[in-house]
Amino acid sequence: xxxxxxxxxxxxxxxxxxxxxxxxxxxxxxxxxxxxxxxxxxxxxxxxxxxxxxxxxxxxxxxxxxxxxxxxxxxxxxxxxxxxxxxxxxxxxxxxxxxxxxxxxxxxxxxxxxxxxxxxxxxxxxxxxxxxxxxxxxxxxxxxxxxxxxxxxxxxxxxxxxxxxxxxxxxxxxxxxxxxxxxxxxxxxxxxxxxxxxxxxxxxxxxxxxxxxxxxxxxxxxxxxxxxxxxxxxxxxxxxxxxxxxxxxxxxxxxxxxxxxxxxxxxxxxxxxxxxxxxxxxxxxxxxxxxxxxxxxxxxxxxxxxxxxxxxxxxxxxxxxxxxxxxxxxxxxxxxxxxxxxxxxxxxxxxxxxxxxxxxxxxxxxxxxxxxxxxxxxxxxxxxxxxxxxxxxxxxxxxxxxxxxxxxxxxxxx
Numbered sequence: 001x002x003x004x005x006x007x008x009x010x011x012x013x014x015x016x017x018x019x020x021x022x023x024x025x026x027x028x029x030x031x032x033x034x035x036x037x038x039x040x041x042x043x044x045x046x047x048x049x050x051x052x053x054x055x056x057x058x059x060x061x062x063x064x065x066x067x068x069x070x071x072x073x074x075x076x077x078x079x080x081x082x083x084x085x086x087x088x089x090x091x092x093x094x095x096x097x098x099x100x101x102x103x104x105x106x107x108x109x110x111x112x113x114x115x116x117x118x119x120x121x122x123x124x125x126x127x128x129x130x131x132x133x134x135x136x137x138x139x140x141x142x143x144x145x146x147x148x149x150x151x152x153x154x155x156x157x158x159x160x161x162x163x164x165x166x167x168x169x170x171x172x173x174x175x176x177x178x179x180x181x182x183x184x185x186x187x188x189x190x191x192x193x194x195x196x197x198x199x200x201x202x203x204x205x206x207x208x209x210x211x212x213x214x215x216x217x218x219x220x221x222x223x224x225x226x227x228x229x230x231x232x233x234x235x236x237x238x239x240x241x242x243x244x245x246x247x248x249x250x251x252x253x254x255x256x257x258x259x260x261x262x263x264x265x266x267x268x269x270x271x272x273x274x275x276x277x278x279x280x281x282x283x284x285x286x287x288x289x290x291x292x293x294x295x296x297x298x299x300x301x302x303x304x305x306x307x308x309x310x311x312x313x314x315x316x317x318x319x320x321x322x323x324x325x326x327x328x329x330x331x332x333x334x335x336x337x338x339x340x341x342x343x344x345x346x347x348x349x350x351x352x353x354x355x356x357x358x359x360x361x362x363x364x365x366x367x368x369x370x371x372x373x374x375x376x377x378x379x380x381x382x383x384x385x386x387x388x389x390x391x392x393x394x395x396x397x398x399x400x401x402x403x404x405x406x407x408x409x410x411x412x413x414x
Contacts, residue, residue, distance in 0.1 A: 022313060025054045025068055026082035027061040030243035032265030036330040040317060047316040054078060057241075060183035060370065072096055077300035080313065083129060085120060085372035088296055092123035098299040098307055099126045103314035108338075116364070117335040121296060130318050133295040133332035136351040137367050138191050138283040141257040143249050145277045146173065157284050158195055158225050161256075165232050168255055174236045176229070177245035177254035182387040184242060184259065186369040188229065189386050190291065191258055191283045193222040198287035199363040206368040209378070209408025214401050223389065223397035230390045250275060258283055260293070260370075264331025264347050280347035282354065289363030290355050293370040294335065381407050 022044060028037050034055075041051040056064035061082065071077050077096065091097050104110070104127040109118065117131040142154060147164075150171055155161040165175040178184050194202045197218040204213035213219070246266050248254045257263060261280075268274055282288070297317060299310040316322075320339050327334040328344055333352050341349050358364040366372035369383060385403050389395045 020049050020309070021052050022049045022080060023052045023054060023078040024080045025056065025064060025071075025078040027056050027058060027064040028082070029055045029057045030241070030262070030266050030269075032243075032262065032267075032269040032330060035269055036265065036326050039322060039326050039329060043316055043319065043322045044313070047312070049313065049316070060181075062183070072300065075302075077302055079299060079302070079305045080317075081298055081300065083296050083298050084293060084370065085366065086374075087371060087376070088121065088129045088298060089123045091298060092128040096300055097123075097128045098301055098305070098310040099128055100130065100299065100311055100314045101127050102311040103127075103130075103318055106315055107318050107320070112336045112338040114335045114337070116359075117294065120294060129296040129298045130314055131294060131335045132297055132317075132323065133327055133330060134335040134355065135260045135262060135293050135295070135332045136355070137187060137260045137291040137293060137370065138194060138285070138289070139259065139261055139263070139347075139351075140281045140283045141177075141246075141249060141259070141263050142279045142281060143252055143255050143277060144279050146252055146255040154279075154281060155284060157286075158192060161284060162225065162228050162232075164255075165229065169232055173255060174233070174253065175255050176233050177249040177257040178233065178237060178259075179240035179242060179245055180237045180391070181239060181241075182383045183369055184245075185390050186383045186386045187260075187367070188258055189222070189226050189390070190368055192225050192229075193219070194289065194291055194365065195283055195285040196222050196225070198285070199289045199358075199365050202291075202365050206382075207366070207373045209374075209404060211405045211408055214404050214408070219401055220397055223400060226386075226390060227393070227397070231393070234391070250278065261331045261333075261347060261351060264345055265329060266331075268329070268331065268345070274345050274347070280350070287363065288354070288358070289361075289365065290351075290358035291365055291367050292355070293367045293372045295332075378407055378410075 028034065037053055044051045056067055058064065068081050109127060113131060121127055121129045121131050150168065152164055152167060155164050168175040178188065190206065193206065201213060201218055204210040205219060242259055243266050245257055246263050249257045250270065267278060299305060299313060320336065323334045323336060324339050331348060333348060333355065341352055368374055369379065371379065382404060385400055389400050
């Protein structure tokens with residue numbers, strides 16, 4: 001009896017160690033994203049961890065980031081958190097993040113990571129975040145059946161886009177699947193601005209906030225087209241999530257959706273395959289290019305999570321097979337040279353090819369709205385300005401330009 005009791009206690013102790021809880025704060029809440037998180041959870045279980053998922057609704061992660069900040073300041077950070085872009089370096093500079101060089105060396109990130117991914121995920125020479133996904137944001141998702149029903153063709157310019165939108169509206173069809181949330185609306189604008197002006201204009205105007213570029217005719221034209229779209233969609237738009245908008249696209253209630261390739265993950269989550277009636281096309285542009293953001297995972301220092309344990313978790317999550325499966329489910333590109341795209345959707349393969357071409361030609365740009373390009377203060381101010389313009393016809397384009405020039409003059413840095 002005594003031996004059985006000791007054996008039972010030893011088994012319980014081993015189980016407790018093997019099932020170490022790992023809190024994970026993130027904003028992956030759509031059906032396709034939830035399926036992707038399950039892939040991480042399954043891998044961690046096999047590695048002796050129990051993933052405690054803490055999802056926070058709200059596309060773009062604004063609410064999740066606020067919760068993360070509050071928890072970290074209070075001394076109760078999650079073990080793992082989803083982050084994007086420059087905020088990784090900001091958290092690392094404050095001393096909150098574990099260095100993960102051990103796992104980086106094991107998986108040869110210096111050799112295998114895309115160049116821009118290496119830059120984003122290092123601070124002061126050390127890796128401090130796991131690169132998980134690369135997303136393309138200048139995608140146009142099209143319900144081809146709706147266009148065929150009305151004998152309309154895929155628009156190849158923004159002027160053609162407005163004409164198709166207006167034509168559908170006259171026929172009683174709401175053309176664009178979108179929610180009246182700031183990040184969705186401003187992402188639409190950055191697609192218009194990039195499409196009209198190209199990568200160099202986009203960088204000067206919306207990343208550097210160059211006064212001359214902001215005052216250009218291209219900016220006025222972009223705001224004019226933005227206003228034309230708002231005039232068409234405001235009568236029917238609601239504050240819905242992006243995945244609800246995607247469902248409207250699939251159901252034929254909308255003809256277009258202009259947003260990132262996370263849409264592909266939700267499309268495939270419907271029945272396991274990509275719907276034949278939905279097509280992916282680069283958003284119209286005078287110059288081919290690629291707007292991107294990345295999803296990254298960081299590990300926070302705490303009494304619960306020492307450096308050794310953190311690197312064990314990183315080694316598990318950054319396994320190439322997991323990264324491949326996760327991106328295949330989510331519709332995104334694995335940002336690693338050593339991961340094959342065999343079995344990925346045709347949209348992901350096209351995005352991968354376009355990414356490398358854009359990188360070679362200098363037409364690769366980070367999203368200004370999706371936490372990749374400017375300081376959080378500038379991002380919030382620019383988002384508010386453009387969102388107000390979209391929803392308030394009384395605001396003049398010149399006023400928006402003036403306010404954005406003031407942001408640039410503030411010299412607020414990352």
